[in-house]
Amino acid sequence: MLESTIVKSRVIPSISLAAASASMDDAPLYIPPKERFLEFRRQPSARRAGLLALIGALAFFGVWELGHYLTPVSARKFLPSIQEVGSALYVLFVERNFAHDVYISCWRIFISFVAAAGIGVPIGILMGSFGNIRALFNPTLTAWRYLPAASFIPLLLVWFGPTDQAKIALLFMGVIFFLISLVLDNTSAIQKEFVEAGLTMGASRFQILRGIVVPAALPAVFDSMRNMIAVSWTYLVIAEIVGAQDGIGAVMMRAGRFLSVDVIMAGILTIGALGVATDLVFRGICLMLFPWNAERRS
Template identity: 65%
Template sequence: MEQVVGRLFFLFTEKEFIYDVLQSCLRIFGSFFAASAVAIPLGIMLGSFGGFKALINPTVSGLRYLPAASFIPLLLVWFGPSETAKMALLFLGVLFFLIAMVLDNTEAVQREYTEAALTMGASRKRIILEVIVPAAMPAIIDSMRTMIAVGWTYLVIAEIVGAKDGIGAVMMRAGRFLNVDTIMAGIFMIGVLGVLTDIMFRILQRVLFPWNVKKKV
């Protein structure tokens, strides 16, 4: 372990490794927030409209059982070993699971809230925007925190495919020379970044929804 930590500190003395870490972070956050921008509205719609759910959910449920890595040959045909292919793989790795989780979060909103709003004459659109979304958002943020961890697990797979930079590319180059310390340092770095991301989402949840944190306690 000391050798791994020592190697990690040595890597940070090189500007190239800092650049690799930043590139990996940009890929993770860029692809994740793009997936969230699609998954959250779609999940809320699926959870709010039974007919729409009956139409779309079987397809979403089926797609989430396909491993993201199985899309690699198709992505390489479409985009080649490009940045777009890497981002698309990370995007697909999160998208379908996040849709399903947001759907569940939306359906978990207590019916008393929506029934009270209906009694007061609120429209369906207003109920979704002013009742369902605010009530579901703490759970949705929690689902995002869970799914960005999944994104980190796909990072190495995405960066191995024709990557010139990123933590995965560093690990791949180290593997060619049997440099185990560098490989382990890369794994450790991804773990540290994952933990920091988790902490960031927990802080975000506490700041945005302090009442929900007190409720859990």
């Protein structure tokens, strides 16, 4: 009796294992769903993102080149080819000291933006932190946002004349009011529990502002600054349109008088390249200062 029990105990597990193995062999294999191109909120890998960016750039330049050759020969000078624009860019840098104009334009952009950020960021943080300050300034600043900066050109020329001060003031006015509004929203988005915890622990208003509000808002504030310096580049040609002797906008305006479309497009490409370089610099600064924010957003 004992021997039969031992034999059964040995046979039954072996039979169970064989049955499980057979059932696993018969079970269908799991095939993960195919990744679709239009997938909600899914970030591509770095390699795929670079490949897609390259395809997008090639598509843009391909449409440009195709448009040039589809244009009638008599009108092709108004839509020059990529090669013609590249040649104009080479001539500008090698023969016409275009690097000096690029330097002057960059200097105007960064000086005006530093001034706008130095004033706008503290005001936006204070408005987002204290309701009374927001009620005091927000209605007026909201109205200023709807005034086009280009409409102040005659007034700035009267005040400063055709000088660098007028151009820097125009670039400053084109950025500061929108920057204040964005920083206000960034500060208001901080969870109120953080501030309440500081008050509960007996922190003063200055300590809460310096130790809680500012560190919590800074990643979003840097993103807002990155977006607004892009807007500043869009105002460059407008700022350099009147009375400018140097700068990228001045070169483009002189080229427009002689219908040198290749030079105009070379200036546009230069502004675009400088804007992308500025954006990459801001991204690098944000990554160094707030690495946890980059990981959270990815």
